[in-house]
Amino acid sequence: MSEHEEGRTAPIAARVHLAHAVVQKLADDRSIDVLHLKGPAVLPGLRAEGRQSSDVDVLVRPSHLERLVEALESIGFEQRTDFSTGSVFAHAANWWHDDWGWVDVHTHWPGVSIDAEQAFDVLARTSAPRQIAHWDCPVPDRTAQRLILVLHSARSGGTTDLDHAWLGADPEEQAEVRALAKELDAEVALAAGIGELELHRGAPTYLLWRYFAEGGSRLDEWRARLAAAPTVRAKAELLTAAMRVNQDHLRMELGRPPTREDLRERQKVRVRKALSELSSRVRRS
Amino acid sequence: MRYRIADDVAWVSQEDLDGGDVPTAYLTRVPRGMPILLEGSGCVVWLALADGGTLEEVTESAAAMTGANVEEIRDDVADLVDQLVVIGVVREE
Numbered sequence: 001m002s003e004h005e006e007g008r009t010a011p012i013a014a015r016v017h018l019a020h021a022v023v024q025k026l027a028d029d030r031s032i033d034v035l036h037l038k039g040p041a042v043l044p045g046l047r048a049e050g051r052q053s054s055d056v057d058v059l060v061r062p063s064h065l066e067r068l069v070e071a072l073e074s075i076g077f078e079q080r081t082d083f084s085t086g087s088v089f090a091h092a093a094n095w096w097h098d099d100w101g102w103v104d105v106h107t108h109w110p111g112v113s114i115d116a117e118q119a120f121d122v123l124a125r126t127s128a129p130r131q132i133a134h135w136d137c138p139v140p141d142r143t144a145q146r147l148i149l150v151l152h153s154a155r156s157g158g159t160t161d162l163d164h165a166w167l168g169a170d171p172e173e174q175a176e177v178r179a180l181a182k183e184l185d186a187e188v189a190l191a192a193g194i195g196e197l198e199l200h201r202g203a204p205t206y207l208l209w210r211y212f213a214e215g216g217s218r219l220d221e222w223r224a225r226l227a228a229a230p231t232v233r234a235k236a237e238l239l240t241a242a243m244r245v246n247q248d249h250l251r252m253e254l255g256r257p258p259t260r261e262d263l264r265e266r267q268k269v270r271v272r273k274a275l276s277e278l279s280s281r282v283r284r285s
Numbered sequence: 286m287r288y289r290i291a292d293d294v295a296w297v298s299q300e301d302l303d304g305g306d307v308p309t310a311y312l313t314r315v316p317r318g319m320p321i322l323l324e325g326s327g328c329v330v331w332l333a334l335a336d337g338g339t340l341e342e343v344t345e346s347a348a349a350m351t352g353a354n355v356e357e358i359r360d361d362v363a364d365l366v367d368q369l370v371v372i373g374v375v376r377e378e
Contacts, residue, residue: 010320017301018295018311018313018320021295022295025295040301133297134290134294134297
């Protein structure tokens with residue numbers, strides 16, 4: 001038996017399982033509502049056998065976020081990205097722990113458009129405990145997990161998750177997923193995941209999901225994000241963010257906090273890249 | 286005296302991880318414990334403890350899992366169970 005040193009070299013899969021239990025214990029002790037997603041939280045048959053996850057994903061009730069952050073940081077988790085820089089959807093932030101690795105905390109799931117607190121209620125309504133590392137962790141039911149995996153696949157340009165989560169579902173199960181997507185106002189994202197996006201050409205988020213499905217330049221991405229931003233204020237915030245270097249990602253890339261000089265250099269690269277994309281478009285047109 | 290895995294312990298074995306052939310378990314006391322690795326016979330004893338029982342029952346269960354003679358492993362099992370009690374991952378009742 002050996003403590004600590006060996007533990008720190010534990011296989012990622014073992015760390016991920018134990019980390020789910022650690023997060024759930026923190027949640028249990030503080031009456032924090034969380035749902036465990038992906039990885040070992042996925043119900044049997046919904047992902048390829050033997051597939052391992054490299055981090056922990058949890059969805060927290062948005063109004064409980066502050067308490068969860070406090071709990072994570074009380075045992076040594078360090079925040080590495082914040083919600084505004086974590087992703088296009090500003091839906092998640094990452095915490096790192098030397099023993100337990102990465103925990104991604106989500107306040108909503110990309111593609112779900114209804115209010116995040118309400119969405120949590122819908123997903124939690126039919127959740128059930130699943131043992132991860134012999135610890136009861138609440139997970140969404142099979143229908144919700146199918147939808148979550150398909151939406152994740154849509155955002156990732158298509159993944160093998162689709163084979164099990166959607167193509168492996170019978171027509172009745174697919175109908176249940178569609179009904180849930182309707183309730184969560186996630187129909188456009190679901191359509192993107194299952195190859196029906198063209199049925200939603202008029203939707204504000206159409207371009208965004210097409211970008212995820214087909215890829216494109218940074219300009220395409222920002223155009224899509226602007227189109228999807230629901231308010232003028234949201235559009236203004238996006239434009240500001242577009243001009244700013246993502247310090248969290250730069251820190252991870254450099255392996256240290258970026259200096260002012262690093263930020264200046266990266267800003268120049270971003271501007272050059274944007275100009276180059278623009279000029280190549282001008283040449284094409 | 287009966288022994289069982291403590292309530293605040295989360296653990297995972299190679300069976301949950303589609304791991305290799307060597308019996309391996311990782312455990313921790315949540316939420317503040319450090320990761321602990323049990324390999325080989327240590328893992329076998331841990332798995333024997335999963336159902337709880339007296340030292341005799343745990344020893345018999347470990348022997349059944351490995352095909353070992355109960356008499357040959359009795360002392361080693363007792364030592365390991367003692368150590369697991371000391372670090373708080375196994376409870377005596």
